Amino acid sequence: MLKLEPVIWGLFGAGMMVGVLLFPAWLLVGTLAVPLGIAPAEALSHERALALAGSLPGRVLLAAAIALPLWAGAHHLRHLAIDFGGIARDALVGSLCYAVALAGTVLAVVAVVRL
Amino acid sequence: MSTARARIDSMRPSRPGPTRTAPPAMPDQFWTQGRYRGYVAFGACGFFLLTVGGLLLRAVWVLGNGDPAAWQALLESWANPIYVVFHAVSLLALVWFGLRFFRVFPKTQPPKIGPFPRPPDAFFAVALNGAFLAATALGVALLWGVLA
Amino acid sequence: MSSSPTKKTFVVTRFDPDQDEHPRTDTYEIPVREDWKVLDALNYIKDEVDPTLSHRWSCRMAVCGSCGMQVNGEPKLTCKTALAEYGDTVVVAPLANFPVVRDLVVEMxxxxxxxxxxxxxxxxxxxxxxxxxxxxxxxxxxxxxxxxxxxxxxxxxxxxxxxxxxxxxxxxxxxxxxxxxxxxxxxxxxxxxxxxxxxxxxxxxxxxxxxxxxxxxxxxxxxxxxxxxxxxxxxxxxxxxxxxxxxxxx
Structure with a gap:
């Protein structure tokens, strides 16, 4: 894992940026405005959502929007675990955190490919 | 006064000195006091990055299942108050996280990368916050159906 | 008009490896001048009250880096830290995260x-x-x-x-x-x-x-x-x- 620290840090940095730029709009409209009826339901009808997400830029953006923030989140939680629980278990806890991010990355790619 | 102990071997030299030393003390305000609170909160936002990412993954997966009823059901399930609270808290947390990230970002850039000098801090403030506002506005407009 | 002395109380970490199992504290109430730094108080304690107190210091002007200690929980240069910033009681401890050699002196x-x-x-x-x-x-x-x-x-x-x-x-x-x-x-x-x-x-x-x-x-x-x-x-x-x-x- 030590050898990959530069890569992980790079993914972490990108993940923070992508998460901050893309999540608020999704949270505002997709998870709040539409379900609560504030935004028109047709905006995210299955047909329209599939059209948006299934476009090439849509697939790339979604894959990035899912995968990269997972690395940022995993990295943050790993460091928090060190702060609170010490370095001794970092090999295990850190690996677990990044394994989750890796699994999520793979699933994100699969998810956008199968759209 | 912190009750947390530093590691017993924090800043321990590779060879022992001539006398017995007392073990190191932890920084006094770690981790719940003063400036450490903001630091811990910032790191804890990693939880929201993971969960929002995970929920978005689930949404894309359901979308890809090709079942319009299931997609509708997913969206409607988010009207549940627990989801509403969670998503609203996530939104607030990630906006706070983003603003703090932008604030600490400029000094992380070296004075020069290769031949390119670092722009002044004001440039970063405008560019980053501007990008955030633009991306959010565009995203909202697109998802709301106002655009395309 | 020169500054007139008032009294402040200093709770100072003490540790003698030959005598103490763990670090303990000694409390000193001393007259202080309003323009004093924490280092002035420590030097007064050593000179006038308790010559066994050990602490590092040198330049008195924040360029040598010798006098770092925890003052009321924050790492400070004691030569640069004014007593006027603090109330009646000041807690002085050795720098956090370092093993303690003696009193306020850490292993560097x-x-x-x-x-x-x-x-x-x-x-x-x-x-x-x-x-x-x-x-x-x-x-x-x-x-x-x-x-x-x-x-x-x-x-x-x-x-x-x-x-x-x-x-x-x-x-x-x-x-x-x-x-x-x-x-x-x-x-x-x-x-x-x-x-x-x-x-x-x-x-x-x-x-x-x-x-x-x-x-x-x-x-x-x-x-x-x-x-x-x-x-x-x-x-x-x-x-x-x-x-x-x-x-x-x-």
């Missing part, structure tokens, strides 16, 4: 070892003959590293850093800032070597950007900036190492 050998590890000297790809003259450096080139050269090695940053508390192998703010200072120096060619050190266990990526080091630094070195910049440059250097083969130098 590990700090010296971490310093050496970052190779804080000029590394030249090719030695320059005297006839070639001196190195020329523009003001802009100087600005690229000058701030990071201002460190007085006072170790307050190590006392504030939560990673230093938890990871014994972490190089720490001052050492990384110093290595970065050399990497940024246009006269130095040792980037690749230092970046390898920065990639080792306890290198720059151990830092979690708490920024506490920069908050407590008395010289505005901003070591947190140095560490984050070092991370970015390290990633670029690491990527470059795959594309551009390194010379035989190690």
């Amino acid at each position: 050998e590990a700090f010296m070892e971490k310093f050496k590890a970052v190779k804080p000297w000029m590394i030249h790809a090719k030695e320059r003959a005297a006839e070639e003259g001196t190195y020329l450096q523009s003001p802009a080139e100087l600005q690229a590293f000058k701030q990071f050269s201002m460190c007085i090695n006072c170790m307050l940053c190590y006392a504030a850093c939560p990673v230093v508390a938890n990871e014994p192998s972490f190089l720490g703010p001052a050492a990384v800032a110093l290595g970065h200072r050399y990497n940024q120096d246009s006269r130095d060619d040792g980037d690749a070597e230092r970046n390898e050190v920065f990639r080792e266990d306890g290198g720059v990526f151990a830092c979690s950007y708490a920024n506490e080091c920069s908050e407590v630094c008395p010289k505005n070195v901003d070591p947190a900036a140095a560490v984050q910049q070092a991370k970015l440059l390290n990633v670029l250097d690491w990527a470059k190492s795959f594309v551009v083969p390194r010379g035989g130098k190690s």
Whole structure:
């Protein structure tokens, strides 16, 4: 894992940026405005959502929007675990955190490919 | 006064000195006091990055299942108050996280990368916050159906 | 009108390895002058009240870095910290995160070892003959590293850093800032070597950007900036190492 620290840090940095730029709009409209009826339901009808997400830029953006923030989140939680629980278990806890991010990355790619 | 102990071997030299030393003390305000609170909160936002990412993954997966009823059901399930609270808290947390990230970002850039000098801090403030506002506005407009 | 003495109480950590199992505290109530620094009070205690008190100090003007201690829980240079900032009781303890040798004196050998590890000297790809003259450096080139050269090695940053508390192998703010200072120096060619050190266990990526080091630094070195910049440059250097083969130098 030590050898990959530069890569992980790079993914972490990108993940923070992508998460901050893309999540608020999704949270505002997709998870709040539409379900609560504030935004028109047709905006995210299955047909329209599939059209948006299934476009090439849509697939790339979604894959990035899912995968990269997972690395940022995993990295943050790993460091928090060190702060609170010490370095001794970092090999295990850190690996677990990044394994989750890796699994999520793979699933994100699969998810956008199968759209 | 912190009750947390530093590691017993924090800043321990590779060879022992001539006398017995007392073990190191932890920084006094770690981790719940003063400036450490903001630091811990910032790191804890990693939880929201993971969960929002995970929920978005689930949404894309359901979308890809090709079942319009299931997609509708997913969206409607988010009207549940627990989801509403969670998503609203996530939104607030990630906006706070983003603003703090932008604030600490400029000094992380070296004075020069290769031949390119670092722009002044004001440039970063405008560019980053501007990008955030633009991306959010565009995203909202697109998802709301106002655009395309 | 000269300042007239009032009294303040000082709760000071004491530890004599020959007599004490654990550190304890002694409490001293002494007359103080309103323009005193914490160091003045400690020196008064040693001179007039308790000659057995041990503490480090030297220049009295915040340039030598000797007098770092925890004052009411914050790492401070005691020669620079005014008593007027505090109420009736001041708690003075040795720097956090360091083993305690005696009273307010901490073991700093590990700090010296971490310093050496970052190779804080000029590394030249090719030695320059005297006839070639001196190195020329523009003001802009100087600005690229000058701030990071201002460190007085006072170790307050190590006392504030939560990673230093938890990871014994972490190089720490001052050492990384110093290595970065050399990497940024246009006269130095040792980037690749230092970046390898920065990639080792306890290198720059151990830092979690708490920024506490920069908050407590008395010289505005901003070591947190140095560490984050070092991370970015390290990633670029690491990527470059795959594309551009390194010379035989190690």
